[in-house]
Amino acid sequence: MAVPTPGVRTTELLWSIRYEVLMAARRRAVWAAVLPLVALTLLLAFTSPVVTGPSDPVTRVGVTAVLVNSFCTLGLALALTDRLRRNLEARGMPELLAATPAGRLPRVMGTLLGPLLTALAPVAALLLAYGAFLSLTAGSGRPLAAAVAALGTAVLPAAVLAAAAAGLLGVLMPVAAARAVTVVLWLWATNFPPRFSPVPTPTGTVLSPLGGYPLAAWAGAPDIWAARGAAGPLRPDITTPSALLNLALVLLTAAACHALCLLTARLRRHGA
Numbered sequence: 001m002a003v004p005t006p007g008v009r010t011t012e013l014l015w016s017i018r019y020e021v022l023m024a025a026r027r028r029a030v031w032a033a034v035l036p037l038v039a040l041t042l043l044l045a046f047t048s049p050v051v052t053g054p055s056d057p058v059t060r061v062g063v064t065a066v067l068v069n070s071f072c073t074l075g076l077a078l079a080l081t082d083r084l085r086r087n088l089e090a091r092g093m094p095e096l097l098a099a100t101p102a103g104r105l106p107r108v109m110g111t112l113l114g115p116l117l118t119a120l121a122p123v124a125a126l127l128l129a130y131g132a133f134l135s136l137t138a139g140s141g142r143p144l145a146a147a148v149a150a151l152g153t154a155v156l157p158a159a160v161l162a163a164a165a166a167g168l169l170g171v172l173m174p175v176a177a178a179r180a181v182t183v184v185l186w187l188w189a190t191n192f193p194p195r196f197s198p199v200p201t202p203t204g205t206v207l208s209p210l211g212g213y214p215l216a217a218w219a220g221a222p223d224i225w226a227a228r229g230a231a232g233p234l235r236p237d238i239t240t241p242s243a244l245l246n247l248a249l250v251l252l253t254a255a256a257c258h259a260l261c262l263l264t265a266r267l268r269r270h271g272a
Contacts (some may be wrong), residue, residue: 020114030119033079037071038122045130054222057134057143062221064130065150069158069210072123072187077162079119081170081178084265101135112258122187123159127151150219153243154211157250161209162186164257171264191251194230204228205210205235206246207253 024030045051045064054060131147165185169178188203190210202208203229212228215221216238226242227235236242 015109058220
């Protein structure tokens with residue numbers, strides 16, 4: 001049997017992503033979960049003293065990115081909670097896709113990336129448009145550069161983790177319960193400061209998907225959004241290595257959640 005070339009694999013992946021993007025874009029539930037939180041974040045970006053208070057437009061971009069990861073990424077997770085469950089419960093579609101010439105890896109990657117890119121599109125547009133607006137008003141390209149850095153090093157990794165974790169919960173329990181647990185877990189991991197938490201919390205550590213370390217190191221966010229005023233081995237000083245560590249741990253956690261999600265879905269499919 002001929003082994004597909006890298007070019008063929010790339011084409012298969014692109015077609016798989018295109019199919020999943022079109023399917024996700026047709027679901028009103030995706031937009032109903034994401035767009036209201038995008039609108040709320042935009043409103044806060046122009047009215048909240050936390051954002052408008054700093055005179056430096058780069059700092060305002062960094063704080064807005066914190067809001068994006070607090071609210072919009074949660075909306076993205078809620079929109080994609082039932083992503084793999086719907087594939088499991090679909091009659092005939094998984095078998096039909098399996099019968100196509102595309103390999104398993106492109107299909108799996110398309111299943112992950114297609115819905116994620118669809119739900120992420122308005123979130124990315126918000127952050128980049130806000131950075132561009134501040135760049136125009138400030139006469140400097142720094143705010144837009146900060147928005148690009150925030151998107152690539154904090155928002156995108158957080159979105160990947162949120163989608164993978166929510167998808168795992170959606171396979172393990174009823175979708176309504178999974179969405180409720182997703183909300184609690186996301187707030188606990190991103191905005192539950194240690195001094196207010198009766199239990200250990202990832203908030204303010206290099207484990208937090210809020211991305212406080214990359215945002216403070218590269219996107220102009222105030223330092224408080226990294227360690228959240230606490231100290232400890234998981235709350236190092238803000239440096240390039242600590243920001244890279246935060247980024248790497250978020251992506252590793254996302255990969256683990258997605259692998260568990262696929263394993264659980266496969267066991268359920270074969271056990272059905």
